[in-house]
Amino acid sequence: MFLIDEIAEQRIREAIERGEFDNLPGKGEPVVLDDDTLVPDTLRVAYRILKNAGFVPPEVxxxxxxxxxxxxxxxxxxxxxxxxxxxxxxxLLTRLDLARGGGGSLLMESRYHGRLSARLGRRPR
Structure with missing residues (x-):
């Protein structure tokens, strides 16, 4: 362990012993982590503000x-x-693809999905 890690752990233990973490809001409740790693950095703050206001991004x-x-x-x-x-x-895949910048990968997935579902929909002879 690095020295900084040991110092941090020691300070956390001391704070626990003093009871500084006893009355924190949300104690005993699961932590809700927002996974916004797929959102571009330039849009992350705007999406978080919209989410907190109750709006969902169109892509979602x-x-x-x-x-x-x-x-x-x-x-x-x-x-x-x-x-x-x-x-x-x-x-819907076309709309999503256009919203993402029109790379075409979702359209290819759609075509593949169509061929695959057509093939799986047929019964073997």
Missing amino acids: ELRREIDDVEQLLAGAIGPEQRDAAERRLRY
Whole structure:
């Protein structure tokens, strides 16, 4: 252990012995950590302010809707519903891709997903 680590640990132990951590707000409750590592540095503060105000970034809302449509597709629905859900999924993936800067990777995932679901939807002969 480094010297600075030992000093920090010693000061924490002393504070615990003095009871300085006994009446902290949220004591005994789980710590909620925000995972915003995927948010660009330039947007992180703005997203945190919006989140604290009760707003959700559009990309997150799109991702939730994409998850809902994917669950619908996995539910072995009829062919007409499947086609409608796949069209909706492609549309949502396109919107998400454009919101991220239009790299095209999500569109490729959508095409792959369509081919894969078509293949898995067929029964082996």
